[in-house]
Amino acid sequence: MQSDPSSQSLAQTRTKKRPRTDSFDNEIALALTGLTDIPSISVARDPKYYQVNGDCKIRVGNTLFSIHRSLFEPDFLAFQSMLQLNSASGLTDENPIILARDTAEHFRALCWALYALSNSLTPEQTEGNSIELLTDLAFISHKYQLATIQSWSMNAIRRKCDHDICLWDNEKSYLIHCPDHLLSILLRLFVLYDETALQLLVTNSWITRLTSELPLSAFSTAFEFAEDNKLRTFLGQLYYARLTVADHESRHATFPQVNFPLQELEERHVQRIMRGSWALSNAWQNLLLSLPSLPAHSGCQQHDSKCIPEWKKLWASASTRGSVSDIRSKLRYIRDCLVNASYYGNGRISLGCITAGQSIVVPLIEKVELAFPDYFLGPE
Numbered sequence: 001m002q003s004d005p006s007s008q009s010l011a012q013t014r015t016k017k018r019p020r021t022d023s024f025d026n027e028i029a030l031a032l033t034g035l036t037d038i039p040s041i042s043v044a045r046d047p048k049y050y051q052v053n054g055d056c057k058i059r060v061g062n063t064l065f066s067i068h069r070s071l072f073e074p075d076f077l078a079f080q081s082m083l084q085l086n087s088a089s090g091l092t093d094e095n096p097i098i099l100a101r102d103t104a105e106h107f108r109a110l111c112w113a114l115y116a117l118s119n120s121l122t123p124e125q126t127e128g129n130s131i132e133l134l135t136d137l138a139f140i141s142h143k144y145q146l147a148t149i150q151s152w153s154m155n156a157i158r159r160k161c162d163h164d165i166c167l168w169d170n171e172k173s174y175l176i177h178c179p180d181h182l183l184s185i186l187l188r189l190f191v192l193y194d195e196t197a198l199q200l201l202v203t204n205s206w207i208t209r210l211t212s213e214l215p216l217s218a219f220s221t222a223f224e225f226a227e228d229n230k231l232r233t234f235l236g237q238l239y240y241a242r243l244t245v246a247d248h249e250s251r252h253a254t255f256p257q258v259n260f261p262l263q264e265l266e267e268r269h270v271q272r273i274m275r276g277s278w279a280l281s282n283a284w285q286n287l288l289l290s291l292p293s294l295p296a297h298s299g300c301q302q303h304d305s306k307c308i309p310e311w312k313k314l315w316a317s318a319s320t321r322g323s324v325s326d327i328r329s330k331l332r333y334i335r336d337c338l339v340n341a342s343y344y345g346n347g348r349i350s351l352g353c354i355t356a357g358q359s360i361v362v363p364l365i366e367k368v369e370l371a372f373p374d375y376f377l378g379p380e
């Protein structure tokens with residue numbers, strides 16, 4: 001199915017047709033509306049999934065499927081009640097169950113999965129197990145509450161995304177190398193399934209790609225995706241990433257630039273990035289003005305003479321790192337210095353106080369990251 005360019009993935013098609021939030025009821029209402037709306041056109045039997053002895057007739061567009069009702073078990077009752085079918089629905093070619101809002105191709109994918117499942121096959125053991133096919137299955141099975149296929153396809157997708165993660169080598173990660181369009185499909189799917197850990201995996205990979213390999217114009221696509229899907233946290237992370245790229249470009253330009261190089265962006269994005277830049281710079285200045293104090297570890301004998309001056313020096317040194325608004329890099333610099341000091345034991349800050357310093361800086365980084373949307377978009 002992925003070879004036919006006219007058959008965009010289900011995920012892409014649906015993004016354009018409706019907002020994510022009203023997904024389920026609307027789809028079903030539309031599916032039922034179709035019962036009367038479909039003009040009487042000639043109907044052809046599907047060459048592969050019209051089984052002569054099938055007892056469940058389903059019409060999708062002008063294609064008629066005949067499959068075995070038992071394949072849907074244990075989910076058929078949920079499927080039946082959701083579509084408000086009566087017991088006679090789908091028993092004959094003349095009275096099929098009509099799915100008006102799906103394509104024959106997507107339903108064919110569902111049939112493929114139903115038969116593979118009935119043979120106890122894993123997605124990896126079947127042909128055509130591309131990630132596009134699996135995501136289509138996860139979407140359509142969610143729509144029709146086919147719980148068995150939902151978990152079958154999601155497990156395969158989860159394995160695919162998790163499997164190739166290598167903490168030490170980003171290059172090996174599937175999400176770093178998969179085709180660009182899959183990032184938005186996967187993220188929408190993981191939002192639909194409320195898979196927060198997987199959402200984070202996708203957004204982190206997406207940002208890594210945006211800041212390293214993709215053209216800057218790809219930021220606009222990501223901004224729009226995050227806006228359309230109301231992904232405020234992701235939008236905040238994206239703005240921060242774009243700001244750091246602009247800062248970097250600005251500092252390395254041949255001629256000093258008055259404005260950030262943000263030409264390719266729409267005005268509202270530019271305004272938000274400028275607002276974030278100002279707010280983050282302010283936040284850093286405020287941190288310097290009221291520097292978090294380093295508590296003395298109980299065994300520390302040199303706190304006032306060594307730890308405190310060194311702690312202040314560390315913050316002053318961080319202030320010179322990167323641009324003034326790149327507050328996360330500054331805090332990460334402090335964290336890394338503390339880790340290194342702890343590792344090499346250079347004695348400038350006592351070990352116990354290094355731990356105390358880390359317990360100040362690490363939560364601060366998390367707090368700043370969580371506040372990215374507020375810096376750029378204002379309070380919710």
Ligand SMILES: [Zn+2]
Nearest residue numbers: 300303307353
């Ligand atoms: Zn100390």
